[in-house]
Amino acid sequence: MADTLHRTPLTRERILLAAVALADASGIQALSMRNLAQDLGVVPMALYKHVANKDELLDGMIDVVVGEIDPPRDDVDWKRSVRLRILSARQMLIRHPWAPLAIESRNMATVAVLSYLDSVVATLRAGGFSTDLAHHVMHAMGSRILGFSQELFDASRRAGQTGAVEADPPAAMPPEIAARFPHLAEIAAAAAHDDGSVVGSGCDDQFEFEFALDLLLDGIERLRQQGWTSAAHTRRAA
Amino acid sequence: MADTLHRTPLTRERILLAAVALADASGIQALSMRNLAQDLGVVPMALYKHVANKDELLDGMIDVVVGEIDPPRDDVDWKRSVRLRILSARQMLIRHPWAPLAIESRNMATVAVLSYLDSVVATLRAGGFSTDLAHHVMHAMGSRILGFSQELFDASRRAGQTGAVEADPPAAMPPEIAARFPHLAEIAAAAAHDDGSVVGSGCDDQFEFEFALDLLLDGIERLRQQGWTSAAHTRRAA
DNA sequence: ACGGTAGGTGTACGGCGTACACCTGTCAAG
DNA sequence: CTTGACAGGTGTACGCCGTACACCTACCGT
Numbered sequence: 001m002a003d004t005l006h007r008t009p010l011t012r013e014r015i016l017l018a019a020v021a022l023a024d025a026s027g028i029q030a031l032s033m034r035n036l037a038q039d040l041g042v043v044p045m046a047l048y049k050h051v052a053n054k055d056e057l058l059d060g061m062i063d064v065v066v067g068e069i070d071p072p073r074d075d076v077d078w079k080r081s082v083r084l085r086i087l088s089a090r091q092m093l094i095r096h097p098w099a100p101l102a103i104e105s106r107n108m109a110t111v112a113v114l115s116y117l118d119s120v121v122a123t124l125r126a127g128g129f130s131t132d133l134a135h136h137v138m139h140a141m142g143s144r145i146l147g148f149s150q151e152l153f154d155a156s157r158r159a160g161q162t163g164a165v166e167a168d169p170p171a172a173m174p175p176e177i178a179a180r181f182p183h184l185a186e187i188a189a190a191a192a193h194d195d196g197s198v199v200g201s202g203c204d205d206q207f208e209f210e211f212a213l214d215l216l217l218d219g220i221e222r223l224r225q226q227g228w229t230s231a232a233h234t235r236r237a238a
Numbered sequence: 239m240a241d242t243l244h245r246t247p248l249t250r251e252r253i254l255l256a257a258v259a260l261a262d263a264s265g266i267q268a269l270s271m272r273n274l275a276q277d278l279g280v281v282p283m284a285l286y287k288h289v290a291n292k293d294e295l296l297d298g299m300i301d302v303v304v305g306e307i308d309p310p311r312d313d314v315d316w317k318r319s320v321r322l323r324i325l326s327a328r329q330m331l332i333r334h335p336w337a338p339l340a341i342e343s344r345n346m347a348t349v350a351v352l353s354y355l356d357s358v359v360a361t362l363r364a365g366g367f368s369t370d371l372a373h374h375v376m377h378a379m380g381s382r383i384l385g386f387s388q389e390l391f392d393a394s395r396r397a398g399q400t401g402a403v404e405a406d407p408p409a410a411m412p413p414e415i416a417a418r419f420p421h422l423a424e425i426a427a428a429a430a431h432d433d434g435s436v437v438g439s440g441c442d443d444q445f446e447f448e449f450a451l452d453l454l455l456d457g458i459e460r461l462r463q464q465g466w467t468s469a470a471h472t473r474r475a476a
Numbered sequence: 477a478c479g480g481t482a483g484g485t486g487t488a489c490g491g492c493g494t495a496c497a498c499c500t501g502t503c504a505a506g
Numbered sequence: 507c508t509t510g511a512c513a514g515g516t517g518t519a520c521g522c523c524g525t526a527c528a529c530c531t532a533c534c535g536t
Binding site: 032033034044045048053054 | 522523524525526527
Binding site for chain 3: 009010042043045046049
């Protein structure tokens with residue numbers, strides 16, 4: 001009977017999924033080995049029979065969420081394919097707001113991240129990019145590819161972060177900071193009367209993201225058509 | 239006599255500078271209130287007479303390093319001004335490799351960060367940008383403005399991060415991962431025989447950074463000259 | 477029937493942030 | 507010159523954290 005109570009015998013995968021769920025629900029700072037073990041109805045040290053340590057747990061969580069990114073489509077041109085891929089990655093990161101920081105804070109990419117990046121390069125190469133140009137494009141897209149940092153003050157990021165929790169809707173920009181940063185305030189105001197909302201959510205994140213993405217993609221496409229190469233620029237002679 | 243030994247009576251500024259120095263030297267994970275107090279020749283709780291808690295300490299450190307970014311120059315056009323500013327920010331972040339993660343992990347920007355962003359907007363506005371376009375440009379430049387994430391595997395980032403320390407020079411891409419990610423390997427190889435180095439340091443980070451930056455800036459300039467406005471696009475009618 | 481082993485348990489250690497009571501040196505007011 | 511308030515450094519203690527290590531137990535192939 002006690003058996004039936006704590007069934008499903010604690011797998012590495014079960015641990016990773018529970019960890020992702022815990023981080024999603026309560027923030028990455030609430031993800032301790034002890035809390036996770038409690039969620040799984042088990043003693044903390046039991047986890048160590050399946051993951052080496054907390055760093056490896058984080059790597060496993062990253063692999064789980066990066067694995068949620070849609071696979072590449074090869075029935076469309078490179079630009080559309082990359083675009084869809086990046087938008088899919090963005091959706092994943094919105095579902096798992098702890099992921100950007102977690103990915104960035106690991107000192108080396110996990111297998112899943114490398115695999116994702118590799119497949120993006122593959123799409124570019126198949127689209128006619130030279131290795132040289134594809135290389136630079138990957139650098140140029142950098143944070144866009146995994147959606148990092150595109151919104152420093154993104155409300156979804158505030159969920160359970162290191163700082164103290166405060167009243168959830170700060171209700172428009174507080175006047176004292178609006179006074180200190182007039183240009184920011186001007187922008188916030190312009191965005192606000194666009195759809196009658198507040199600074200945090202007053203602008204269309206999706207629109208902003210696609211604006212930046214399309215700007216980059218258009219520029220890149222232009223370079224590609226010109227057969228751009230780094231040798232033509234200030235780098236020393238090839 | 240004991241007086242002369244522990245002189246310079248522990249100021250908030252002295253604490254912040256020591257904290258920045260400690261994080262620079264030993265990594266952000268080595269920055270504990272206890273270690274910092276020891277560096278200052280003082281008992282841990284003494285720090286709390288000058289900073290409210292560790293989060294406020296981090297905010298103060300961010301203000302210190304963001305304050306190192308060069309002030310704006312108004313004797314050049316907007317493009318050159320923004321470019322110099324962003325490159326100055328990048329140099330600061332290279333000096334303080336812990337800063338991007340620290341800035342990103344705070345749930346709201348510090349005063350110094352807001353001030354920096356505000357002055358960038360000011361430069362754009364003075365250069366003839368509409369508030370609308372300046373708004374989108376700030377989003378588009380996003381991570382570039384503070385240099386985040388442009389090199390996921392930047393060697394300078396590995397200094398004292400969460401993971402285990404390993405042999406410092408991995409000496410070119412290990413063959414087994416080169417085999418699993420052929421397109422990455424192809425790119426790494428191309429970069430390597432450009433200057434005979436390895437993947438981690440085989441490409442010219444500065445060049446990559448400026449490539450991406452100039453691509454964005456050129457695209458932005460084009461939009462600016464066209465009098466681009468979001469109303470002309472898929473957003474609903476103004 | 478039995479020995480090995482995979483996997484869950486309990487205890488313990490050192491480090492963390494920090495609350496709280498305490499002490500001490502300085503300096504203004506009487 | 508005394509005094510007492512107060513700014514600022516100290517000491518102790520608490521509850522978290524990750525995890526090393528010894529243990530126990532239930533299953534499984536021989």
